[in-house]
Amino acid sequence: MFHWTPDRSAFPTAGPDGKFDFDSHKLVKIWHGPNHPGVTGNMSLELTISGDEVLESKTHVGYLHRGFEKLYERRTWIQCFPTVVRMCVPESDSNEYNLSAGIEELAGIEIPEMAKWLRTLVLEMSRLQALLRIVPAQGGTVGLGLGVQWGVYLRDLILDRFEELTGGRIYHMYMIPGGVRGLLPDGFKERLEENLILVDEFVLSIKRLMLDNAVFKKRTVGIAHIPVEWIDKYGIVGFVARGAGVKKDVRLDYPYLAYDQLDFDPAISTDSDIYARTWIRWNDIITTVDLLRQIMAKMPKKGEFKAPTPNVLHWQVPKGEVYVRSESSRGEYGFYIVSDGSKYPRRINLRGPSYTHAVSLLEKMLVNSNISDIAATMVSLQTCPPEIER
Amino acid sequence: MKEIINNIQEKFKISEVTEQRENQYFISVEKKDTIQLVTYLKDIEKFTNFILLTAVDWIEKGQFQLTYMLNHPSKKLDIGVRTFIERENATMDSAHHLWEHVATFQRELKEMFGIDFPGSPRVDEPFLLEGWDNIPPMRRDFDTKKYSEETYFPRPGRSTNDPAEHMKKKLYPNE
Amino acid sequence: MMNLKDILSPFSAWRNLLKEPVTIKDPLTERPGAPRYRGFHKNDIEKCIGCGTCETICENEAIDLVAVANVDTKNGDSGLRPLVDYGRCCWCALCVDVCTTGSLTMSNEYTWVSNDPEDFRYIPGVDKKEWDNNDLGWKKPDYTLIPTERMDMEEMEPSEREGTFLEIVRGYSRAQAEKEADRCTECGLCVATCPAHMDIPGYIRAVREGDMEEGLRLLYETNPLPEICGRVCTHRCEEVCAVGHSGDPLAIRWLKRYIADQVPFEEYKRILGITSIEENGKKVGIIGAGPSGLSAAYYLRIRGFEVTIYEAKSKGGGMTMYGIPKYRLPMNMLESEIGFLEEIGVKFVYETRVGEDISFDEIYKKHDAVFVGIGFEKPYKINIKGEEQKGALQAISFLDDINKGKKVDIGKKVAIVGGGNVAMDAARVARRLGAEVYMLYRRRVEDMPADSEEIHGAYEEGVQIIPQTIPVEIIGEGGKVKSIQYLMAEMVPDEKGGRPKPVPIEGSEQVLEIDTLIGAIGQEADYGFLPQEYLDKIETNRGRMLVDNNNKTTLDKVYAGGDAVNKTADAISAIADGHRAADAIERMLLV
Structure with a gap:
C-alpha cells in the first residue's frame, strides 16, 4: 500500500529536558480558524507548530459572544425563551427543554403527559437532525464531502417536520414552562415515518461510503485517542465518554420526560479514537430513529399539552437554585438556574459539553498531533463554540 | 445522600443545606473551607465528576456566590457547594489542581466577574473578550442597556405610546 | 485491518447517479x-x-x-x-x-x-401586504400564557339568603386576591373607562405585591370611597378589560374591595399622610352627603378647606346608604368611611333639609363655593290607574324603610315594575322578606339596564322575571292593591335604527294577583329647595343640571355632581364628579 512519511529531520527539536523553546523563533504560530472549513463554528485555534506537528494549541472563542446570560438580568422568565434557543445553533431544543424544566422544578409545576411525549419527540428529532449533519461531516474533515450532501438533505426533511410542528425550522421555541405550544398536526406521524425510512437507507449508504472506507479508516483509526482516565479529569460526557468505554447518557442515568418508558441502549466502544466516536454517533442515528418510532407508537393520541402557569408577563418564579440536565447529541447539557424570587432570573448558566471538550480537552489532545488531523479531531468531539461563550 | 450530608456536617461547618430533589443538594460553606470540602467530596465521597463552577452576583449584599457543582457518577448524585465571597477585590482559592477543566471556569470568572484565582493557569488571559476596557461585564453593576446606547447608534424615528397615557391624552386631557 | 471490501465499498455511492435529484427547482x-x-x-x-x-x-x-x-x-x-x-x-x-x-x-x-x-x-393590517389574506400561518394556539379564569368569589348559597340581609359576597382571601391580580396585563385600557380614572393597574399591582398601604394610597388618589365602590360599583372597567376578550375579565371591583378591607380605618390617616391639615381659610358648603358630596368633601378637606355637608337624612351616604340593600353593602362600611371623613375634619350637619331647615341663600352666602350633590330622590310614577291605593309602593322609599330597619308588610306576592338596578334591589329585598316576587319589564331581559350579575342574582334567588309586559291598571279592593293587569308586548324594530320598541299586543291582557306593587321605573331630582332667583340661573336639561368640564353649574361658584348631573347614575361617576369639582374649586379659590 502507498505510504509516505515527510522528512522531519529538519524540524526544530526539543531540548535535552524534552521541552521546546517557544522563544527560539524557530517555531511557527498559525491560526486555525475562525475562517476555516474544518472548524466547527466560530472559533479558532492558536497553534504553535514544529513542521506539521502541533506543540501547543490554545482555543479562542468569543467570535459569537452575544452575552445571553448577561441579557437575562433584564428579561422576564418568558422573555428568555426566544434567545435561549440561540445558545446552541445546531441543536436548539435542549436549551428550551432545560430552561423550561428548571423553571417548572423551581415553581413546582407538573407538566401533562402529552407534553412529556411531545417534548421527548422534539428532543429526539433534534438529536437526529444534529447527527445527520455531523456524522457525514466527520467524512468531510478528511476530504469526503459527498456524505454531507446526503445528510443535509435528510436533515432538511426533519426540519420540514419541525416547521409543521413548531412553526420554525431551526429555532423552534416550542417548549415553554408548563408544556409545549401545540399538538401534532394531522398526518405528522406518517410524514415523519416516510423520512425515517429514508434515514434507514442513509444509515446503510453512509456506512458503505464512510465507515467501510479504507481512506477514512486510515485517517481516523487510532487518531486522537482519549484514555479512560481522562473522563473525570476533563469532565468528558456523552458519546466521547462512551467512545472510551464509559456509558454516560443522561437519558439512562437521570431519566427525564418519557425516557423511562422507552427501550434503548446507546452504543459503546473502547477504542476511543476518531473512528470509534464516529461509529458511536452513526449508531446513535440508528438508536434515535428507533426511539422516534417507539415514541410515535407509545405516545397518547390526544390530551392536554400545557399545564396552567401564572401570568407570564410578571411571573415571579420562587426563590431557589437548581441544576437541570438533558442529553444532547454532544452529551450532558446542563443549566444552572438561580431565582431570587423576582420577575427576572438572577442567573442562568449553561454548561455545555464543549466547555471542556473544545477547551481543556482539545488543547491537551492536539499536543503532538498532526495539523492534518486537527479538523477531524474537533469534529470527532463535535465542539460547538456558542455554548462555550453563550 | 442523607448519609453523605451527615458525613460532611461532621467534618465541616455547613451553614445551610437545601434539598432541591432527592439526588440534588446544595450546601453552603465558608470561603476558607470550600476547597477543602470540594477536595474531600472528590477524594473521599467520590464526587469525581466536576460539572461547573460559576458565580452569582448578589450585589445588594456585596457578595458573589460561587457554586461548585459536583456529581457522583455511579451513585448519580449532585451536590452544589455554595460559598459567598466579598465582592470588593474578589479572590478565591484556585481548584485547578483537582480537575483539568476547572482552570477554564476560573479564567472565565476572572474575565466576566473579576474574581481572581491566584495560581490558576492562564487565569489572566482573555477568554472571550479581547480588548475589553470596561468593568467585568457579568457584574450586575455593568449596565448593558446604557453601554449599548453609548456604543451603538439607535435607529432614529422610533417612538411608542402607553395605551393608558394615550387614551388620557385623547379622551380626557384636562382631568 | 484494511481489506479489499473497504476499498470497494465507497464506490457504492455511484448508484446515486441514476437517481432523480431531490432539489426543489423553484x-x-x-x-x-x-x-x-x-x-x-x-x-x-x-x-x-x-x-x-x-x-x-x-x-x-x-x-x-x-x-x-x-x-x-x-x-x-x-x-x-x-x-x-x-x-x-x-x-x-x-x-x-x-x-x-x-x-x-x-x-x-x-x-x-x-x-x-x-x-x-x-403596521400589520394597516400597511397592506400581499399576505394579509393568507389563511395559513401561526395562530394563537389553544393554550394561555395569561390565566383566563377568574378566581371564584365565595358567596352565600342562594337558598340561605331568604330572611337575612347578611352580605352575600364574602370577599377574597389573600391567596385568591393575589392570584386574581396576577392575571392583569397592566395595559391600562380600563383607566379611561373608569369615570374616576382610577389607577387600576397600579392598585392591582399593589395587590400582587402584597403592598396594601400603597394600594390604599392609589385608591384614595382618585376615590375616597373605595369600600363602597369595592362592593357596589357598576365596574364598567371590567367590560373593557383586555383579558376579558379571551376569558373572564379581571375582578377589578373585588380587588379594590380586597385592598380596602385589608387596612383598618384607624390606619388610614397615617397611610394617606393626612396627619395634619394646613387650613387655607376658605369655606365650602356641600348639599347632600351622597357619594359625590363625600368625594368633594374629602378632596377639599385634605387641601385645607373648611367643609360643611348639609344632609336632610340622619345619616350620610345618600343612595348608597338608603338605596342599596345591606346584603350588597353592609351599613358599618359606610359608617366607617363617613367616620373617617369626620375624623379629618369634615363637618356634617344632619337632618337639615336645605330649603326647609336652612335656606339655600344662607348657604350660598356663607361659603366661598357650594357643591350640590342632591341626587335623584323623587321617584317617577308609573302613571296608571289605581296607583294611589294602599300596597302600591315606590322602590326607593321601600328600600329606604328596610335599611332604616322599619317593618314593611308586603304580603305574600309582590310585583316589581321596572328593570334597572333599583328594581333588582327591591325584588331581591322582597325575596328576603319571604315574598313571591314577579318582575314586570317592558322589554326583553337582554335589554334590562340592570347589571348582569344583579339579574343573575335575582334569578338565583327565585325572582320571576316576566319580560315584555306593559302594566295597564292596578286593580284594588277596598282601597288596597289586589291585582295588576298588564298587556304582553312584541318588540318592533325601530325604523330610525334605535333599539326595538315594545308595542302592546291587542287582546293579550293578563292579570296577576298581588299583595304589593313596587314601582321602580326611575327617579328625578327635586329642585324645590332652590328659591326662584337661583332656579332661574341654574340651567337644567331633562331634570339634570347643566355643568361644564369642571362640574360648575351655570350659577356662579356653584358646582354640582352625582345623579342630578350625569346620566350614568352610579356611585363611581358621582365620586368622579366630586373630585373634579373639588379640583375646580381649588383652582377657583386658590390660584
Whole structure:
C-alpha cells in the first residue's frame, strides 16, 4: 500500500529536558480558524507548530459572544425563551427543554403527559437532525464531502417536520414552562415515518461510503485517542465518554420526560479514537430513529399539552437554585438556574459539553498531533463554540 | 445522600443545606473551607465528576456566590457547594489542581466577574473578550442597556405610546 | 485491518447517479411555509384593541404602539396599533400567543424583498401586504400564557339568603386576591373607562405585591370611597378589560374591595399622610352627603378647606346608604368611611333639609363655593290607574324603610315594575322578606339596564322575571292593591335604527294577583329647595343640571355632581364628579 512519511529531520527539536523553546523563533504560530472549513463554528485555534506537528494549541472563542446570560438580568422568565434557543445553533431544543424544566422544578409545576411525549419527540428529532449533519461531516474533515450532501438533505426533511410542528425550522421555541405550544398536526406521524425510512437507507449508504472506507479508516483509526482516565479529569460526557468505554447518557442515568418508558441502549466502544466516536454517533442515528418510532407508537393520541402557569408577563418564579440536565447529541447539557424570587432570573448558566471538550480537552489532545488531523479531531468531539461563550 | 450530608456536617461547618430533589443538594460553606470540602467530596465521597463552577452576583449584599457543582457518577448524585465571597477585590482559592477543566471556569470568572484565582493557569488571559476596557461585564453593576446606547447608534424615528397615557391624552386631557 | 471490501465499498455511492435529484427547482413558488409557519405578521385591525400586551412580551423591543389613521381612540380601544420592526423581530410568535383579542397572527409567507430598509417596519393590517389574506400561518394556539379564569368569589348559597340581609359576597382571601391580580396585563385600557380614572393597574399591582398601604394610597388618589365602590360599583372597567376578550375579565371591583378591607380605618390617616391639615381659610358648603358630596368633601378637606355637608337624612351616604340593600353593602362600611371623613375634619350637619331647615341663600352666602350633590330622590310614577291605593309602593322609599330597619308588610306576592338596578334591589329585598316576587319589564331581559350579575342574582334567588309586559291598571279592593293587569308586548324594530320598541299586543291582557306593587321605573331630582332667583340661573336639561368640564353649574361658584348631573347614575361617576369639582374649586379659590 502507498505510504509516505515527510522528512522531519529538519524540524526544530526539543531540548535535552524534552521541552521546546517557544522563544527560539524557530517555531511557527498559525491560526486555525475562525475562517476555516474544518472548524466547527466560530472559533479558532492558536497553534504553535514544529513542521506539521502541533506543540501547543490554545482555543479562542468569543467570535459569537452575544452575552445571553448577561441579557437575562433584564428579561422576564418568558422573555428568555426566544434567545435561549440561540445558545446552541445546531441543536436548539435542549436549551428550551432545560430552561423550561428548571423553571417548572423551581415553581413546582407538573407538566401533562402529552407534553412529556411531545417534548421527548422534539428532543429526539433534534438529536437526529444534529447527527445527520455531523456524522457525514466527520467524512468531510478528511476530504469526503459527498456524505454531507446526503445528510443535509435528510436533515432538511426533519426540519420540514419541525416547521409543521413548531412553526420554525431551526429555532423552534416550542417548549415553554408548563408544556409545549401545540399538538401534532394531522398526518405528522406518517410524514415523519416516510423520512425515517429514508434515514434507514442513509444509515446503510453512509456506512458503505464512510465507515467501510479504507481512506477514512486510515485517517481516523487510532487518531486522537482519549484514555479512560481522562473522563473525570476533563469532565468528558456523552458519546466521547462512551467512545472510551464509559456509558454516560443522561437519558439512562437521570431519566427525564418519557425516557423511562422507552427501550434503548446507546452504543459503546473502547477504542476511543476518531473512528470509534464516529461509529458511536452513526449508531446513535440508528438508536434515535428507533426511539422516534417507539415514541410515535407509545405516545397518547390526544390530551392536554400545557399545564396552567401564572401570568407570564410578571411571573415571579420562587426563590431557589437548581441544576437541570438533558442529553444532547454532544452529551450532558446542563443549566444552572438561580431565582431570587423576582420577575427576572438572577442567573442562568449553561454548561455545555464543549466547555471542556473544545477547551481543556482539545488543547491537551492536539499536543503532538498532526495539523492534518486537527479538523477531524474537533469534529470527532463535535465542539460547538456558542455554548462555550453563550 | 442523607448519609453523605451527615458525613460532611461532621467534618465541616455547613451553614445551610437545601434539598432541591432527592439526588440534588446544595450546601453552603465558608470561603476558607470550600476547597477543602470540594477536595474531600472528590477524594473521599467520590464526587469525581466536576460539572461547573460559576458565580452569582448578589450585589445588594456585596457578595458573589460561587457554586461548585459536583456529581457522583455511579451513585448519580449532585451536590452544589455554595460559598459567598466579598465582592470588593474578589479572590478565591484556585481548584485547578483537582480537575483539568476547572482552570477554564476560573479564567472565565476572572474575565466576566473579576474574581481572581491566584495560581490558576492562564487565569489572566482573555477568554472571550479581547480588548475589553470596561468593568467585568457579568457584574450586575455593568449596565448593558446604557453601554449599548453609548456604543451603538439607535435607529432614529422610533417612538411608542402607553395605551393608558394615550387614551388620557385623547379622551380626557384636562382631568 | 484494511481489506479489499473497504476499498470497494465507497464506490457504492455511484448508484446515486441514476437517481432523480431531490432539489426543489423553484423554491419561491413551489415551497410555501408550513400551515403553522411563523412568517410575517398580520393583524385584524377591527378586532385589535391596542392593549400593547404584544409590546410588553416582546423581548426584542421589536413592537411599538402607534396611532393610526381611521382608528379612533374610544372606550375599550386605545386607538393604537402595533408596528413591527423586522430589524429586531425574531419570529418567536409570543406576541401572537399572548394577544388578548387574538387579532394578531402570522402568515406562512417568508420571502420579502425590498431595497428600502424602512419598508421592514410596518403596521400589520394597516400597511397592506400581499399576505394579509393568507389563511395559513401561526395562530394563537389553544393554550394561555395569561390565566383566563377568574378566581371564584365565595358567596352565600342562594337558598340561605331568604330572611337575612347578611352580605352575600364574602370577599377574597389573600391567596385568591393575589392570584386574581396576577392575571392583569397592566395595559391600562380600563383607566379611561373608569369615570374616576382610577389607577387600576397600579392598585392591582399593589395587590400582587402584597403592598396594601400603597394600594390604599392609589385608591384614595382618585376615590375616597373605595369600600363602597369595592362592593357596589357598576365596574364598567371590567367590560373593557383586555383579558376579558379571551376569558373572564379581571375582578377589578373585588380587588379594590380586597385592598380596602385589608387596612383598618384607624390606619388610614397615617397611610394617606393626612396627619395634619394646613387650613387655607376658605369655606365650602356641600348639599347632600351622597357619594359625590363625600368625594368633594374629602378632596377639599385634605387641601385645607373648611367643609360643611348639609344632609336632610340622619345619616350620610345618600343612595348608597338608603338605596342599596345591606346584603350588597353592609351599613358599618359606610359608617366607617363617613367616620373617617369626620375624623379629618369634615363637618356634617344632619337632618337639615336645605330649603326647609336652612335656606339655600344662607348657604350660598356663607361659603366661598357650594357643591350640590342632591341626587335623584323623587321617584317617577308609573302613571296608571289605581296607583294611589294602599300596597302600591315606590322602590326607593321601600328600600329606604328596610335599611332604616322599619317593618314593611308586603304580603305574600309582590310585583316589581321596572328593570334597572333599583328594581333588582327591591325584588331581591322582597325575596328576603319571604315574598313571591314577579318582575314586570317592558322589554326583553337582554335589554334590562340592570347589571348582569344583579339579574343573575335575582334569578338565583327565585325572582320571576316576566319580560315584555306593559302594566295597564292596578286593580284594588277596598282601597288596597289586589291585582295588576298588564298587556304582553312584541318588540318592533325601530325604523330610525334605535333599539326595538315594545308595542302592546291587542287582546293579550293578563292579570296577576298581588299583595304589593313596587314601582321602580326611575327617579328625578327635586329642585324645590332652590328659591326662584337661583332656579332661574341654574340651567337644567331633562331634570339634570347643566355643568361644564369642571362640574360648575351655570350659577356662579356653584358646582354640582352625582345623579342630578350625569346620566350614568352610579356611585363611581358621582365620586368622579366630586373630585373634579373639588379640583375646580381649588383652582377657583386658590390660584
